Amino acid sequence: MDLPQTSPAAPEGPAIRRVKHELMRRTLTVAAVTRLTPAMIRLRLTGDDLASFASASPDDHIKIFVPGPDGEPVGRDYTPRAFDTARRELVVDVADHAAGPAAAWARAAKAGDEVTIGGPRGSAVIEGPVERWVLVADETALPAMGRRIEELAPGTPVVSIGAVTGPGEEQTFTTEAALDARWIHRPAAASADPAPLLAALADVELTPATFVWAAAEADVARAVRRMLIEERGHPRSWIKAAGYWAKGRADGAVKSIGD
Ligand SMILES: Cc1cc2nc3c(=O)[nH]c(=O)nc-3n(C[C@H](O)[C@H](O)[C@H](O)COP(=O)(O)OP(=O)(O)OC[C@H]3O[C@@H](n4cnc5c(N)ncnc54)[C@H](O)[C@@H]3O)c2cc1C
Structure with a gap:
């Protein structure tokens, strides 16, 4: 039987390329809200601000600004699940847990709502x-x-x-x-x-x-x-x-x- 071919891991680990992105806030519109699964809310966001959106690594994050407990905006981290700059579209999946303002915002979100996002600030590829x-x-x-x-x-x-x-x-x-x-x-x-x-x-x-x-x-x-x-x-x-x-x-x- 052939054993899987592997080479020894480099002790210093794989190369990681750090990419900086221009930090900007974008105002987007909720285009659609669906349930990917019963407890996962999928939001499709659109807006011309997405023309310059960049995310080089799957574990990048954006901040989504939502009304906090005292009504002031608070930022929470979310992954750009998918994006298409030509179509000006960004997809975010929000886990529907019971307790927080971001989850509450996503549960109540509907097409036409406006939302502000920031980032990603950088990527580690x-x-x-x-x-x-x-x-x-x-x-x-x-x-x-x-x-x-x-x-x-x-x-x-x-x-x-x-x-x-x-x-x-x-x-x-x-x-x-x-x-x-x-x-x-x-x-x-x-x-x-x-x-x-x-x-x-x-x-x-x-x-x-x-x-x-x-x-x-x-x-x-x-x-x-x-x-x-x-x-x-x-x-x-x-x-x-x-x-x-x-x-x-x-x-x-x-x-x-x-x-
Ligand atoms: C790099 C990065 C990327 C992320 N990407 C995503 C993503 O794509 N989708 C996503 O759903 N989340 C993602 N998260 C996690 C998300 O940012 C947190 O779950 C966040 O705390 C949710 O904010 P909130 O306002 O709903 O709750 P908070 O106000 O932050 O918390 C309120 C209470 O809820 C609890 N809580 C928070 N999150 C959960 C949870 N998931 N389950 C149970 N209890 C919870 C807290 O412990 C706290 O007691 C990401 C986090 C990071 C750091």
Whole structure:
């Protein structure tokens, strides 16, 4: 039997190209609101301001400004799930959780509403040599995970592990990459519990030159990174972990989890 051909992971990790974008605010109009799944709201935004929109990496984020608890605007981070500058269109998927102003705004959004966005400020483009990807995401990171899977070169091996509340929340990604899509189910109340994702990761082979990208609730992402380093011996420079939200904390992102 042929063993998979891998080369040793460069200790310094893959090359990462940093791209800066002109920071500007854009005023957009909600063109359509649909439910991608029962708990995922898909917003199609349009506006001429999108002519110059740029997003070079699937895990970029924009700020969406929504009315905060005291009526003043607050910014929350969202992934440009898809965009088409020629058609002046931007797609954002918002996880419908119970508690925050951004989720409340998305639930109430309707065609014709205006919204202001800022960014992306910059992109960190992972350029390789990555031979294989392992992607770990909760609901908030499914947009970034889906975009990454769709943008991978044909045939690229990728294992994705998505944590959702049940089969109805699983998403389908269209890609020519060699995708092994795995889903785990846990109740929304357990979305800050690392155990289900850690158990799913235990079954994933980690060959050299495998880049592991994980984004979820901050403690979950931290636990995933620790397990990869301490139990699996995966090099730090081949892991990117981000807290996309923090339990009990508004706007609690930890964009890059380190030691
Ligand atoms: C780089 C980046 C990209 C992101 N992309 C997306 C994206 O594309 N789609 C998306 O849905 N989210 C995304 N997020 C996560 C999103 O920014 C947070 O979930 C944000 O806190 C939501 O704002 P809010 O106003 O609804 O809640 P907040 O006011 O921030 O929080 C209010 C309360 O709700 C809790 N809370 C926040 N989010 C969740 C959640 N998902 N589930 C359960 N409880 C929660 C908080 O702990 C807090 O107690 C991204 C985050 C980052 C850092």
